[in-house]
Amino acid sequence: MTDYVRKILTSAVYEVAEETALDPMRLLSTKLGQEILLKREDLQPVFSFKIRGAHNRMSQLTAEERARGVICASAGNHAQGVALSATRLGVRSIIVMPTTTPGIKVDAVRRLGGEVVLFGDGFDAARAHASGLAERHGYVFVHPFDDPDVIAGQGTIGMELLRQHPGEIGAIYVPIGGGGLAAGIAAFVKFLRPEIKVIGVEPEEAASMKAAIAAGGPVTLNEVGLFADGVAVRQVGDETFRLCRELLDDIITVSNDEICAAIKDIFDDMRAIAEPAGALALAGLRRHIEMGAAPKGALIAINSGANVNFDRLRYVSERAEIGERAEALLAVTIPEVPGSYRAFIRLLGRRAITEFNYRYAHASAAHIFVGVKLSQGDKEKREIIDLLTANGLGVTDMTDNEVAKLHVRYMVGGRVAGLTDEMLFRFQFPERPGALLTFLEGLNDAWNISLFHYRNHGSDYGRVLVGVEVPIDTRADFYAHIDAIGFPYWNETENPAYRQFLEAN
Template sequence: MQDYVRRILTSSVYEVAEETPLEKMQLLSARLGAEVLLKREDMQPVFSFKIRGAHNRIAQLTASERARGVICASAGNHAQGVALSATRLGIRSIVVMPTTTPVIKIGAVRRLGGEVVLFGDGFDAARAHAAELAEQHGYVVVHPFDDPDVIAGQGTIGMELLRQHPGELGAIYVPVGGGGLAGGIAAFVKFLRPEVKVIGVEPEEAASMKAAIEAGHPVALDQVGLFADGVAVRQVGTETFRLCRELLDDIVTVTADEICAAIKDIFDDMRAIAEPAGALALAGLRRQVERGEAPRGALIAINSGANVNFDRLRYVAERAEIGERAEALLSVEIPEQRGSYRAFMRLLGQRSITEFNYRFAHGSTAKIFVGIKLGRGDTEKREIITLLENHGLKVIDLTDNEVAKLHVRYMVGGRVNDLEDETVFRFQFPERPGALLKFLEGLHDAWNISLFHYRNHGADYGRVLVGVQVPAETRTDFIAHIDAIGFPYWDETDNPAYRQFLDHERA
């Protein structure tokens, strides 16, 4: 730690970076009953903390290294830091970015003077290509996290925090991708104030540091979710793993819905829009406070960045209320007779309905898909379910059902009679121009598509619900075929949302 403290105190970050404010979140603090503060790294010149580490590394280059030029692989924030720093110092910069990178980040890198090369569906493919280019052309690689100078640059945030909040401090929540930010902050904070907890936060779908610590060494995840693209790293670094294993007090994982809720919290309090990775730490802070697991004292979350495509906010807004447990999604069976809808609404009283989907079907019962606004989270949801069940109505809770949230709510009523051998799968593929066509071309004509729902959420990957008629004797061949397509998938044939609203057998 002494070496890192020395590097942090002598770093060059303030030649281009700024000391960002630490601001209290008044609304969230009142709601949680805890003092919550936000470190505003979204206010850096490149709207991300990454400028700190990138410049501290590039500033250390020798004259001969500067003449060779620098190269990096990045989903966007590190790329902008490298481009700005290199341009300020008169150095050529090449930036390899995944093809899934938000357009706003690609444009920003180019405006800052970086030469952009788009390659691969994720960070790891881009990193491998950058390494090849560096080998071919002699560029100096500026690693996004696993480099002592980069780690020290990010660690200057820890130095600022202890100066900005010298009083009682319970914990600092830090987003974790490759681990450079968490390692740098922890090295400084634990050296001066070892009683302060430093807690890493990862998305459940990209928890590479948690997996590494559990295994005792860095491991490569089979796949990572790309929603929080700034932390979508399959394998953490060797040095960052060493630091995080020694210095982090805990690692919290959160869902995409919880991240969306945290983005909304930041907007409500600060009138600022965070990118998903930027709100990650606050989502972890909220989870620990709500579960009674947060330490006493002030709680700080790092808002690591604000580089987000505007159209992605559509997805964020849709999922935020579910993430903060402010909406319940329910399947309810009511009598298929006149007046049933009115009677159902009377049971709910003055509660706000966010969604109501219904289509007539022959039979004695009607299945409705209903969204209900909640003021008291899961407690109120359980009360509503109990109320409905006590009046003889069959209820299925779909609030956390991905198929219901992503697809079925837009498809209620689409039943077909006499449809045989239907099997339903949910697919996920990187969202970019032509991706849907590529997916469709991968499906073989030997099996008939009986259901298809795709919706562009303005997010990072496309989500498709596909029904295919697969006779039992060809199922093995079909599974082998979709395995070969190469996209992650889930068999949803037994999903209750599908069974209730789309399956012909249950009509």
């Protein structure tokens, strides 16, 4: 820790980076009953903290290394830091980026002087390609997180925090991808003020540090979700693991819906738009308060960046209120008789209806997909379900049902007669040109597609819901075909959203 503190105190980051503001979140503080502050790394010249570590590493290149040029692999934020720093230092930079990288980040790297090479579906494939290019051409590889100088550069945020808020701090919440930011902040904070808790936050679908600590060493996740692309890392670094295991007080995981809610919180308080990874720490802070585990004193979340594609905000806005438990999605069965709708709405009283989907499907029962605005979170949702149930209505909670939220809500009323052996599958594939065609060509004509729903959510991966007629005696062959396509999939045939709204009569 002494070595890291020395590196942090002598870091060269301020040649290109800025000391960012530590802003109070007054609205959220009032709502949650605790002082909450946001460290605004989204205000850096490249809209991300990554410029700190990249420049601290590159400022120490020898003249011979500068002449060779540098290379890195990144989904965007580290890439922009390397590109800007290299341009300032007069060094050539080659940036290998996954083909799924949001266009806003690719364009930004090019504007900053980086030579972009698009390769692979994710960070790991891009990193392997960058390592190969470095070996063949002699470029200096600038690691995005597992390098002491990069870690020290990110640790300057911890130094600023203690200077900006000398009073009581209960905890600092830090997003974790590869672990460089968390390791750097924890190294400085724990050296000077060990009583402050440093909490790492990861997405549920990319919790590589939590998995590493549980296993006793870095492990490679089979797959990671790409919604929070800035932290979508399948394996953390050796050095970052060593520091995080020793210095972090806890690691919290959060859902994509909770991240969306945190993006909305930041907008409401700051009129600023964070990228999903940028709002990750605040989502963890909220989760910690809701768990009753947050310590006393000011709570600080790191807003790590603002590089988000505009079209992704459509998905964020759809999921934010679910993430903050301000909306319930319910499947309700009512009698298919005149007056039933009116009686149903009367039961809900003056609560705001956010969504109402229905189509005739059966002579005796009507299935409704309804969204209801909540002011008291899960407690109120439970009260609504109990009220409807007590009045003889069938209710299924769809609030946390991914198939319902992504697909079925747009397809209510799709029942048909005469289908046999229908199975339902959810597929995920990289959102790039040709991927949907690759998926469709991989399905053999021997099986009839009976249902299909795809919607671009502005994310790095596409999601398709597919119904297929698969006779029992061909199912082994069918599974062999979809396995060969190579995209992750889930059998959703028993999903209650499908059973109530889409399954064939």
